[in-house]
Amino acid sequence: MSLPDEIISEILSPALKVPEYMFSNLSSQSPFAKYTVSSSAALLVCKAWLRVATPLLYHVVIIRSKAQARALCDALRQNKVLGRFIKKLRMEGGYGGPVQDILRNAPNITDLFISLQIHSSDSTSGLAAGLPLINPTRVIIFDEDKNLLRNKAVLQVLDSLEGCVKKWTNVHTLLFPYHTKVSPRESFVVAMCACSNLKILSFPPPDPLIVPLLIKIAQYPGLEAIEIRPISKQKKRSLPLSTDPRLGSLLRWAKDTPIKAPVRKYILTACPPTDPSFQPLATTPEDTAERIWSRILFFAMLALEPRPKTALQKQQQRLANSKRARFLLVSKTFHRLGLPYLYRYLSLQSHTSLRRLVTSLDAVPSLGEYIHELDFRNIFKIYDDPENLESAFRCMPRLERLVVDSRLSLDWESFCALAETAGGTLTELTGFVVNQEDPSALHSPAVLEHFNVLRSLSLKSAKRFAPVFFDATAAIPTASFPALEFLSVSSREVLPLLTQMDLPSLHRVALYMNIASPGTPSDEARFLRQHRDKIWSLRVDTVMIGAESVLDLCPNISILFCRVAPQDDYNLGARTGFQHAFLRKLVVTKYSGRTKTDDVNEWGDFFAALDVSHLPALCELRVPACEWPTTEYGIVKSLWVKAAENLLVRGIKLTNKTGVEWHPRLRASTSRR
Template sequence: MLPDEIISEILSPALKVPEELFSDTSDVSPFSNYAPSTSAYLVRVVCKDWLRVATPLLYNVVVLRSTAQANALAIVLKQNPEFGRFVKKLRVEGGYGIILKATPEITDLFLSLAIWASDNTSGLCKGLPLVNPHRVILVDPWVAHPLKNQQLEALRPGQTVMSCLGSWKNMRIFNHPYGSRIAISNPVWAKRALEIQKALVKSRVHTITLSSTFTMIPRFIYSLCDIPSLQVLQFPRPLEEHAGRLVGQINGSSRLKKLAKYTLYQPLSEHSAAYAEPDITPSLNPNFTPMQSAPEETRERVWKRVLFFAMYVEELRSPSFSRSPTESHPSRLPILSVSTYFHSLALPYLCECVLLTPQSASGIQRRLQEQPHLGSFIRRIFTTSEQFSSSIRDATRYLFRHAINLEVFIPATHDRRQRISTEAFDLLAKTAGHSLRELSATMDSVSASSLKSFTALRVLEIGGFKLCVSPTGFPPDALKTLHTLHIHCAVLGSILGIFASASKLVQVHGQKLQYLTIDSPREFPVLYLCPNLLELEILADCDLVKLTPRVPHNSLFKIIVQFVPTTIKEMEFDPAMFPALREIQIRDLKWPTNERDISKSRIVPLAESLFQRNIKLTNDEGKHWVPRLKTGRVRKG
């Protein structure tokens, strides 16, 4: 039996809401995510001891984002009044105040003035005077036009909230909702800032935290200096370009200078900017050679493994990893200068990944002209340009001629495929056709004989508008190992016209294709030709009803489309025809982040309908809809 203190330490990381999330004043709530609720960890399925310890942790911080959540929590607190004393921090993102009379021990209160006409703030108006928090965080959303409605008027400055700011005797810290933008924005915000100042004059607040970024000191800031109890006016770190002006304005007021606290950008000194040299104790025997007595093969294997990590080869194999030296990943060149032995072992790692840009192209070509043998070390080439300039063309030709062991040729970013000529493509096929595993490029034309040379190619991504292959010359044994095919723009239509069939390319490879990207599936029966397909990405408009096969497709796990469907009917397909389908991803999908937008969304009912069929509807980040705002759960929504 574990002591309660140990159980609490175990459960705290899973059940507690971090302070930085609770106090986050961003325009989009950090709780509008779609990760599993932390209450899913609730330990009643473990034992009563864990439930007893977990309950105070679960209710310590409460976040309310829907009427259903507020009502569900009110029912729980009515049935278990003692739970109300566990609530120390309450974040209310809307007009949900029904629980305030049951939570007398609140120390931290977060209130949002994002109140719509459909909200009901009567519970807040009645409940706010019943609590007495130590810290209050007030947020007023920056929108094109300030919100105005009867429900907000009952709370807004001059009404309930302002009355409470002056009467909460325990309030010592107040997070102000406004920044310097109110000086040039709608006068409604300036009026509300003045009302807040008048209310705080009656309070005992000693610290006001300003969360908004300041480019200048607005008038209401000087008014805050007249609050008798105020001791600290905490400014956020100013933008570097505005720091001088802000400091000058602060120093120009003796009262403001006395109260203001802020952190400025400090330029790094030469000492702090320099990379720290490791503190290494000098060897007692300067003539000692590590592993001198070990066999040469063993010594080489060990040092290669050490250098692999020292030169962060694995990280550089990712195209998104920075090629510029940083403090955490300094230049690798000094390693090659340690000794001739280190140079010979580390040089292949230095040359393994090449970043081809318009700026680096000439230098790469020059280096290969001077030392052609370096080409054999190149395994990956990442490109950053779609241009077909002379420097890029010449460098590409040299790389393809000498990179005889090349495995990957892809863009550093997905939408920047390098254009390569027919001549360069044929050269690549001759020199690296046996080793190339992944190719992503825009090509003017491709010959059938060149395709046959790629015996190791697994992933092929083609961009552009021309793909000219002889109708009779496409060999059926070409691209034997291909399992992923991405064809962008109108390329697929060209292939279909050339082969004069239901796409001879897909017919030949359809049985082994697992991942396919096409412009439109309407031209041919893609699912019939690709019975083992796991993932299908469609670049144009997609009507899943028309995509549905006549017989069940037993492998398709995921469908990716680019646009939210125009009508829900486009997604009303027969799930029996896709028994393995578990995810439909929509690239441009933006999930609603508050109760009002959820009620107006046409995609949310579709997501919930698909979820009942065990199919997740996800956005570009892979986040699927969680109908938590309607289920009555209390925590993150």
């Protein structure tokens, strides 16, 4: 079935149309500096989409490189109809001679964006020669107050713009980026305001230094308004004060056009009941009514809200907790039914809140049965009396998730209470340090057998606490942690014990510790060698553990997180004839250099020496330090772009910390002029 062109146009418009707030954006970083597949790919779907999408694609044209300018020039030469579709043109540089042909073949341009941040190595001959060939109605100038360039390329554009004043009879609106005194550009601004039909000037919120310039341009008789563009998300300041009556009559705030958020169309208001004696569900059987109220409270108290991650989310959660407590004050029924939801997910933000929880559990131990998740991440000190926390853990038989700060320590008795009470329900235990008050005390590892459903375990270490030490003569519970999938360890002392366990479900491992010096056997190597066939994700500080590579120790891993250092040979532990068949993703970090230049040089050395011939399955190399450039000039100079394109030849994507990969840009041929 074929769809009418009008419907296809409505379908494609959201993907192809450029919003006005993006086209006229005057921020220092272009909103079009993206690393996604071009929206023009929609034209390749079928002939119908090509026919409908072409006018949408050419309606707003953004040029950010010489190659794009040449490609557009060639397209307009071959099909002059395309140029008639161009209504808005954003030029973010000079881009040489092809720009003149673009402007000659685009007679219907109404909105023109020109950047004056042009490097001296760029050519603006085409732009300067082409500007007199069009007659737009709105002109937007981009510049930076603190970096007003005065090279030959910029001066050529300024001269051309000033020469167009008499020819641009349609210009109705001018947008300038200047908010303070700009002596090198003052004559240019005054000259541009001489356009015969100019009605509106637009400036960002000005400071007093620019008021004399505003007074000067306010004297043009045809001018109707000088608009001040408000900065989004900031309160409007007062308009600049001036004794000039003409300027005072022209100044006004421009209409702010931010991205519109969805607006609720229907607002439900609570109406008073017609019968004051009416009680909801009064005639419903008591057990049915309680099930209904319980379900309502489940959603009203946000029992399914996501866990807070940022400081703002935690603050919002604290406010939400106080609002949830209000439901319990409605009636005894609401108090009884809502209490489990109030205690289900607890995020304690201070030592005082922990004390209150323990006091409540001492008074009403049954409250502990409602607790499913407990977060101590913001508490750095536990009770002076450890018995209080031990008694609290013995009241939580349904605890599923426990997260604490690595600076927090528990005594051995509290840890045992946790294992014996919640070991059968706990699925995540993160950030724990067990305080060994007596370094000579030995403990039986049998307590670990209680954690039979634990899937994630993170054991931290702190210098001020001696790590827990298990009795080497005691029987090792090899069947402990049967469901453990993720293990994070920063205390070497527990590795011998974990090495002797079966850990049948273990798949992901993170070792946060200083690896033993090269050439010496280590607990880390023994642990990895024991569980080598099960591990498919590994995080370590170096690829070499002792004299062995982690790729040798773990032949089945598909994801490796590691750190490299300048003294490494950057071969990732490769040896003659070695092949790792399963590694698909490699995440590499390094210690920061003394300066940014040192960092760049060290990463350059890394990519120059990188050998991945022994990793045939590798398809992604992630470097969190990677920063993709946002301009054509930056792309030419970028170390990351060169590395990404070299890796793409081998079928490997280079990604930054958020997983964004590099998409190669059009390249301008050096043989063409």
